[in-house]
Amino acid sequence: MKRVGLYLGCNIPFRRPDVEYSMRYALKALDFEVVDLEGAACCPAFGSMPSVDLLAWCVGSAWNLSIAEEKGLEYIVTGCGSCYGSLNEAKYHMEKHPEIKQKVNEILSSVGKKYEGKVKVYNFYNLIYDLVGLDELKRKVKFPLKGLICGAQPGCHNLWPEKVFPANDENTFQPKRLREICEALGGEAPWYSTITDCCGMGALGTLAKDKSETLFIRKIKTMLEEINPELYVVGCSSCLLRGDNRQAVMKKEGKIDFELPAVHIAQLVALALGAEPEKVLGLTEVPIEKVLEKIRGGA
Amino acid sequence: MEGNLIKLSEEFLQELWEEIEEMGMSVKDLRRCIQCGRCAATCPMALAGLDYFIKKIVHASILGLKEIFLEDSSIWGCQSCNRCVEICPMDIKPYELILALRRMCMRNYAMPSSTIDSLRNYYEKGHSVITAGYEERRRKLGLPEVPPTVLSNEEMRKKFQEVIKQTALAEVAPFPLD
Numbered sequence: 001m002k003r004v005g006l007y008l009g010c011n012i013p014f015r016r017p018d019v020e021y022s023m024r025y026a027l028k029a030l031d032f033e034v035v036d037l038e039g040a041a042c043c044p045a046f047g048s049m050p051s052v053d054l055l056a057w058c059v060g061s062a063w064n065l066s067i068a069e070e071k072g073l074e075y076i077v078t079g080c081g082s083c084y085g086s087l088n089e090a091k092y093h094m095e096k097h098p099e100i101k102q103k104v105n106e107i108l109s110s111v112g113k114k115y116e117g118k119v120k121v122y123n124f125y126n127l128i129y130d131l132v133g134l135d136e137l138k139r140k141v142k143f144p145l146k147g148l149i150c151g152a153q154p155g156c157h158n159l160w161p162e163k164v165f166p167a168n169d170e171n172t173f174q175p176k177r178l179r180e181i182c183e184a185l186g187g188e189a190p191w192y193s194t195i196t197d198c199c200g201m202g203a204l205g206t207l208a209k210d211k212s213e214t215l216f217i218r219k220i221k222t223m224l225e226e227i228n229p230e231l232y233v234v235g236c237s238s239c240l241l242r243g244d245n246r247q248a249v250m251k252k253e254g255k256i257d258f259e260l261p262a263v264h265i266a267q268l269v270a271l272a273l274g275a276e277p278e279k280v281l282g283l284t285e286v287p288i289e290k291v292l293e294k295i296r297g298g299a
Numbered sequence: 300m301e302g303n304l305i306k307l308s309e310e311f312l313q314e315l316w317e318e319i320e321e322m323g324m325s326v327k328d329l330r331r332c333i334q335c336g337r338c339a340a341t342c343p344m345a346l347a348g349l350d351y352f353i354k355k356i357v358h359a360s361i362l363g364l365k366e367i368f369l370e371d372s373s374i375w376g377c378q379s380c381n382r383c384v385e386i387c388p389m390d391i392k393p394y395e396l397i398l399a400l401r402r403m404c405m406r407n408y409a410m411p412s413s414t415i416d417s418l419r420n421y422y423e424k425g426h427s428v429i430t431a432g433y434e435e436r437r438r439k440l441g442l443p444e445v446p447p448t449v450l451s452n453e454e455m456r457k458k459f460q461e462v463i464k465q466t467a468l469a470e471v472a473p474f475p476l477d
Contacts, residue, residue: 010426013446014433021440036447039455041425046379048417048427051401051410053467054323060421063462085379107465111458156343156380161394172385198343198378206413207376211347218346279440 002131003033005068005076005119009083010042011237015245018283019079019237022270023124025280027077029273030132030140035071040064043078043086047203050086054093055103061090062104062115070113075120075166077127079266081157081236082202084123084165091117092164123158124266125235126167129177134184142274143295144186150268151220151229151260152178152189153243155236156198172196178235178265185272189233194222199234201242216242217256224258231291232262240264248285261288271295312363315403319360324392324399331389332357338383338393349373353383353393360396369409374400405471419474425449425459 004027012019027034044050044060064087068076078084094101095117104115122130128137152175159172169175173196179189198204200215223229232243243262250256261284263271270280277292316326338353339345345352351359351373359367368374374397383393404410417427425448434444445451449459463469464476 008446008448010428011430013437013448014426014428015430015436017433017437017440017442017446020446021442038447039449039452039459041449041459042421042427044421045417045427047375047414048421049466049468050379050398051414052405052418052471053402054398056463056466056468059462059466063459082379085381107462110465111461113458113462156378156382160381160385162385198346198380200343200347202378204343204347204349204376204378207372207411208347208349211349215343215347282440283436 001031001033003035003073005035005037005073007037007040007076007078007083009078009080011241012079016237016240016283018280019264019266022266022280023079025275026266026269026273035073037067040067043083045082046086055100058090058094058100058104059107061087062108065119066108066113066115068119069116073119075122077122077124079124079237079264081155081238085157087121088164120166122166125178125181128181130167134180138184141185141272143272145272145295146186148187148231148294149229150182150187150189150231150233151223151227152182153234153239154178155234155239158235181265182233185268190227192223192226194219199239199242201238213250220260232260233265233268235265237264244285259286261286261291315363315365318403319399322399322402324396328391329396330361332391333389334358337386337388341382341386343378343380344376349376357393357396368400368404369407372411375411415473418472422463422476425456
């Protein structure tokens with residue numbers, strides 16, 4: 001059995017544990033043994049340690065990766081784009097600068113830990129794409145999406161900087177992988193012109209709330225005009241917080257006139273593989289009943 | 300008399316350069332910038348309309364205008380998306396400049412309160428972001444109330460803090476690490 005370390009991060013376990021539930025369910029259904037990384041901490045997020053010092057950032061990431069190494073794992077998976085980016089960027093810096101890696105290990109050794117750099121860090125959709133494959137995924141689908149039109153949003157940190165990731169789209173400015181997964185589940189996921197646009201969540205959302213919301217509105221309005229999706233499918237938990245939780249607030253505040261249900265790709269995969277809808281979609285805020293009915297109705 | 304004069308000496312211009320070099324950015328790389336604007340065309344900060352987006356930040360850094368970064372908070376709105384790194388024809392890695400500037404600002408205690416909160420959460424609990432009410436949300440889904448991270452493991456948390464205390468956070472954190 002393939003073993004995968006489940007790296008949780010912060011937003012998924014605390015804010016959207018339905019994504020954690022979905023990742024656990026989907027990975028098991030796809031024949032992975034899911035290994036918890038007990039004692040893992042924040043990736044660390046870009047606004048925290050990376051903004052303090054390069055070595056401090058690497059120490060924070062190496063702490064997490066050393067836990068995966070101790071468990072003899074070859075790879076771990078994240079559902080959050082920031083975790084995916086931060087861990088892989090830190091890995092890249094340590095690889096490129098052996099003197100940093102050495103200093104990291106001097107610090108880690110004070111508590112009996114060691115970082116070697118052996119563990120690959122995947123995000124959820126690239127793990128499925130590379131280590132399961134679209135054919136196998138298709139074979140495991142119990143509830144196909146019945147042509148559901150999906151507006152795919154891979155998310156910035158899942159794409160760039162290209163050089164640091166173990167897997168990626170061939171052309172990151174014309175991403176296809178997330179769309180192909182939606183299609184393997186039985187949906188349609190056409191290209192649209194704002195597919196790589198930033199959703200506005202993150203540091204910008206904290207610093208300039210209203211301005212950051214204009215990015216989201218422009219992205220979604222263009223998508224609605226061009227492909228009129230029934231569901232917004234994101235590859236990153238921050239994009240989910242923006243696409244679902246924040247969208248619901250914006251609707252209440254009268255800032256938007258659309259209502260587009262949103263899920264993380266792990267939720268969509270879990271749903272198609274047979275997970276309980278009440279758990280997979282248990283924390284969704286934008287009404288999603290129509291989508292659920294289309295996929296699971298009459299089952 | 301001297302106190303009222305603006306010192307436009309080479310020394311003054313170089314102060315910022317020296318600081319960002321120390322924080323990991325190559326000024327030699329930075330000075331290759333031709334202000335072509337490709338980074339600005341993809342930068343979420345520019346699209347959202349922040350006063351100082353990536354192209355202007357690079358320019359101000361080349362001019363050594365340190366005060367701008369201590370007073371204007373734009374650099375803290377960078378999404379860390381790395382589009383600028385991917386697209387820059389001169390390969391100057393603009394995002395690494397943002398991080399170097401943030402590190403310089405931290406050493407001058409010029410940072411948003413949200414940054415302080417996330418650093419304090421990170422050190423004390425192991426997570427930069429903890430949203431209240433998570434126990435209930437997790438229980439509803441049949442997951443353990445506290446996730447199997449450093450938050451639920453006292454022994455690992457102590458070790459984690461021991462490690463973090465040995466980093467530069469100990470020098471710049473505006474709160475005690477104990």
